[in-house]
Amino acid sequence: MFNAASGYWTLHASRLLDELKAFLRIPSISALPAHKSDVQAAADWVTNKLTSIGMEHVRTIDGGPDRHPLVYADWLHAPDKPTLLLYAHFDVQPVDPLTLWTSPPFEPTERNGKLFARGSADDKGQGFILLAVLEGFLKTAGKLPVNIKVLFEGEEESSGEHIEEYVNKHAAELGCSAAVVLDCGMYEAGLPTISTGLRGLIAAEVTVTGASRDLHSGEFGGAAPNSVQSLAEIIAKLKTPTGRVRIPGFYKQVKRPDKLELDSWARLPFDEHDYCVNHVGAAGLIGDRRYSVLHRTWALPTLEINGITGGFSGDGFKTVIPAVASAKISMRLVPDMDPQAVAKLFADYVRKVTPKHARVDVKILSASPAMRVETNNPLIQACAQAYKLTFGKDPAYVREGGSIPIAGTFKHVLNAPVLLTGFTLPDCNMHAPNENLDLANFHAGIQAIGRYFTLAGELNG
């Protein structure tokens, strides 16, 4: 079943890497307004590439002054074959602190078999893998083994609003057999990995007011309520000492992962002591000991205080009784949890446990659901088979603790299974200085996705 494209990728490996470097030199930081034209330049780069390799209907989709563009293209000449919707993003994270980078973030540099640059892992390097695969087929066979729609975005690292709106408005046009989201990583080097679920996210802000203004603690201490004290008491009531969330009904909709997943997790190499000491760097872990760490971080909902502020926290000391204190609080949701219902449980509980002498304001800033991937879907299994052929191992089925909202949108709006996968390694420094892409994985990734398209083309559409 191997084909000419495979040889093409090997023959052109060096030139493809050079092209990726050019792509990485564009500082397309979507969160910083000063880089808006760079994000546009990255969109243009993708558009040109898609055109030059022979994709059709290539276009940049403008989102207006406050948004970054999308890029669309398709090739739909494989009748009766599946249609894959390919997703990646061409914007990148900011680069601060610059001093911690060994080589400049936008000057791609090879060291020790890795390519260092902002975006090399997240997500230009992986998006480029998809482009290289398309090129290989089109330049050798002159056609693709499956129908392809490409939808890349330029604001995954900022709002992500443009693509959400676009997919919702153009669901029919984007119809597909499966969506392929190449924005994840491998569990460890050499172990191909497919993500079977993403957690959803509720973001909230809780603000507590005590007195009408900051008061002198000598004058009013002992009588006036203290907003920080009240907020701390609320936060302490959100969890048990071991970290189980105490909001009544919080876990009610949570279902146990299926046996395939649990068995897969049990086989993964995991050393809790090493994880605690070297990955977390803490004196101990929290969480319900009846579940493994992977189970807790992948398949149980969580609640975290992301930030707190109140009163005086500068240099020196100011003996005030703070009038106002607030906390940013987020919850990660697992499949089957209704975000709106959970947000309401949270808000009701916070109000209930707020001391009588305090006033509380609970703002729900966003609430998006978790997503589950049906691993037995043939278009997921085709990928698993391609991975086994390429890497010599069955893939690990893992969940992502994080959230990729567009994956949920693909699933729910397009009613399509979503293949969540990728080739970054745990030490790729995503979102951090010295972001890197393993070069062996880059080339293997091209071969693996090529094999996947070929195997998917053996299925009926």
Next chain:
Amino acid sequence: MFNAASGYWTLHASRLLDELKAFLRIPSISALPAHKSDVQAAADWVTNKLTSIGMEHVRTIDGGPDRHPLVYADWLHAPDKPTLLLYAHFDVQPVDPLTLWTSPPFEPTERNGKLFARGSADDKGQGFILLAVLEGFLKTAGKLPVNIKVLFEGEEESSGEHIEEYVNKHAAELGCSAAVVLDCGMYEAGLPTISTGLRGLIAAEVTVTGASRDLHSGEFGGAAPNSVQSLAEIIAKLKTPTGRVRIPGFYKQVKRPDKLELDSWARLPFDEHDYCVNHVGAAGLIGDRRYSVLHRTWALPTLEINGITGGFSGDGFKTVIPAVASAKISMRLVPDMDPQAVAKLFADYVRKVTPKHARVDVKILSASPAMRVETNNPLIQACAQAYKLTFGKDPAYVREGGSIPIAGTFKHVLNAPVLLTGFTLPDCNMHAPNENLDLANFHAGIQAIGRYFTLAGELNG
């Protein structure tokens, strides 16, 4: 018993007020390095005034480059009479926010019988009362009814270190029958007031560390400890829901105020609903209901969170698990409590209630004792009598919830009773915009302190 000085103060009322205005025009903000020369100018102003009215041994005491000066003077020609050590401070608070001032803070302005200017109440206006009293006696009788030592400072609103060190080093030279600290106020207009106690202060900082760095809440949520959560749990354990401090032994050394005080407090006008709504501006008060609000704020120790910080609290949202969180925490102590012992109880308790998965660092930044005034001392009673003669009312004996460390130093180092009193009103806006001094109180204050010196002069030294 009235005398020529009384007429002098009436005759010279307008000129004395003009002099006070000149004193107030000096922007002697001790906390701001840019105003260092202004604090020196205020010291020089006091020195010149003391010299011009006939005080002896007048001198500015330099504290070196990092400190503000003290001013000393004396008049010791009343053998067998008591010696009073007069204290006030000639530095002032910063003036931000300037936009909230109706007239410029350093352009003294009369409105509605009040003199508006930074320092008018705290404490230049009150220091000037002492200077005017000395002037009246020296310019009419040519002598004072008691021996007088003057020690004014220029950094009460910043560190206060210079005077503490000076008093400790020169205790013999500063020996006195009583210290007079004119840096307090009246409980309400028309009600002369003597403070019978000041609370001590422990300032502490508690820092909690969870993981070695901020972690992604999606990746590590459910396993990694959250420093803000841990700190909130510690804070929640510091107090009962009604605000009683839970540190074992915290209240052990606290003694019940004597009957004279409790009776005096019971007679004070106090409306708890008005206090809660209009003074505190809260939905409710906290504290142990077995004690009145005045009892709680004056005669019980308290613990307050003065500020808290941890994680991300800027605009937007960052789903981190914060590695580090910290809180500034202060305790107000009442007489008989040992600051070092209480600080240790606090630190031990915080360490004990810190979750096992967190690391905690407790720093005690300062610990000073409370002070009690023996109201039956003849030099305190002489003041009470002078107040009754001037204002037509027995004074209220109140405690100050706040702390004036130098008062404790006078008491403990000089072994002298300390008269804590003053003539500012509750709406004097001390430390705030539109600080003011009631002009009727200013003139009555001069008469009252004049009477006090006369009555004190009838006692044996």
